[in-house]
Amino acid sequence: MKKAEFYNKLDNKKVQCLLCPHQCIIQENSRGICKVRKNFDGELFSENFGKICSVAFDPIEKKPLYHYFPGKIIFSVGNIGCNLNCQFCQNWQISQSSIDDYQYLKNISSDEIVSQAKRKNNIGIAYTYNEPIVWFEFMLEIAKQAQEKELKNVMVTNGFINPKPLDKLLPHIDAFSVDLKAFTNDFYKKYTFSEIEVVKKSIKKIHQSHKHLEITNLVITDLNDNKENFVEMVKWISGETDRDTVLHISRYYPTYKLKKPPTSVNTLIEFHEIAKQYLDYVYLGNVNLDSGNDTICSNCGKTLIKRKGYYVKVIALDKKGCCDNCGNRVVKVL
Numbered sequence: 001m002k003k004a005e006f007y008n009k010l011d012n013k014k015v016q017c018l019l020c021p022h023q024c025i026i027q028e029n030s031r032g033i034c035k036v037r038k039n040f041d042g043e044l045f046s047e048n049f050g051k052i053c054s055v056a057f058d059p060i061e062k063k064p065l066y067h068y069f070p071g072k073i074i075f076s077v078g079n080i081g082c083n084l085n086c087q088f089c090q091n092w093q094i095s096q097s098s099i100d101d102y103q104y105l106k107n108i109s110s111d112e113i114v115s116q117a118k119r120k121n122n123i124g125i126a127y128t129y130n131e132p133i134v135w136f137e138f139m140l141e142i143a144k145q146a147q148e149k150e151l152k153n154v155m156v157t158n159g160f161i162n163p164k165p166l167d168k169l170l171p172h173i174d175a176f177s178v179d180l181k182a183f184t185n186d187f188y189k190k191y192t193f194s195e196i197e198v199v200k201k202s203i204k205k206i207h208q209s210h211k212h213l214e215i216t217n218l219v220i221t222d223l224n225d226n227k228e229n230f231v232e233m234v235k236w237i238s239g240e241t242d243r244d245t246v247l248h249i250s251r252y253y254p255t256y257k258l259k260k261p262p263t264s265v266n267t268l269i270e271f272h273e274i275a276k277q278y279l280d281y282v283y284l285g286n287v288n289l290d291s292g293n294d295t296i297c298s299n300c301g302k303t304l305i306k307r308k309g310y311y312v313k314v315i316a317l318d319k320k321g322c323c324d325n326c327g328n329r330v331v332k333v334l
């Protein structure tokens with residue numbers, strides 16, 4: 001446990017957390033919406049500091065990041081808590097838990113995490129599985145140490161964070177995989193308990209900081225599979241970031257509180273075709289198809305990377321990540 005950053009003290013030993021836009025006002029001995037920031041005696045604490053529950057060496061493609069060290073592995077760490085309550089959360093057992101009701105947390109130091117990550121062929125540390133925003137203090141401590149050891153830091157996030165904490169993270173995070181869960185505020189309010197405008201601002205800020213950015217959109221049957229909204233979303237990504245921002249269109253399967261049937265494959269294929277009109281690199285995830293996973297140079301059309309599941313073969317990139325046919329810069333590679 002550690003004293004939290006970004007909060008104000010209020011009257012009667014209440015505090016207001018300023019880490020994310022919920023800006024919870026928290027009474028003594030109570031927690032905020034994320035369930036992992038608690039008021040003790042009028043001070044706010046991060047209860048999940050120095051604790052961990054999920055650890056794995058994952059393919060970087062699993063984050064998903066396709067244009068960032070393709071084919072490499074990354075030490076992936078997760079915790080409990082989340083500032084959203086998505087009804088379709090795949091990791092709800094950890095994201096919706098507090099320290100009182102989750103038994104499998106282990107104590108660990110930032111030194112130990114960094115030394116475990118310092119393994120041959122591992123590029124760095126990914127903060128993932130649950131929402132790392134609510135692990136802010138510990139993530140930042142680990143990330144600073146990881147940088148000193150020349151490890152990369154990757155954040156897999158919902159982007160629902162206030163601007164000041166995001167500014168503090170940006171110098172220490174090298175790549176972001178951000179979920180853009182839909183393109184209407186109605187969806188964000190009803191199915192995630194958050195708001196879209198903050199997420200859009202975070203995406204723009206990350207893009208402006210020149211950090212590596214990829215976006216994932218989970219297409220859910222009947223809830224966010226409206227074609228007009230999807231077109232609006234890909235136009236926005238292209239206009240507010242760049243044509244070469246990578247978009248992952250991901251297939252939904254019923255989970256947690258949502259029982260809608262899995263996304264139709266035809267919808268995914270149609271959305272893939274639409275997105276490619278506005279963005280250079282669009283991939284299909286969570287679905288086993290022969291197309292939609294290879295990287296094709298947007299300039300000359302040469303196939304640069306072939307993918308099947310997590311099998312990745314880089315076939316036509318030079319050491320700088322440029323197409324070996326036309327020199328177009330496409331990915332970041334070792």
Ligand code: SF4
Nearest residue numbers: 017020023024032034
């Ligand atoms: S981080 Fe948690 S406690 Fe802080 S404002 Fe967000 S939900 Fe509330």
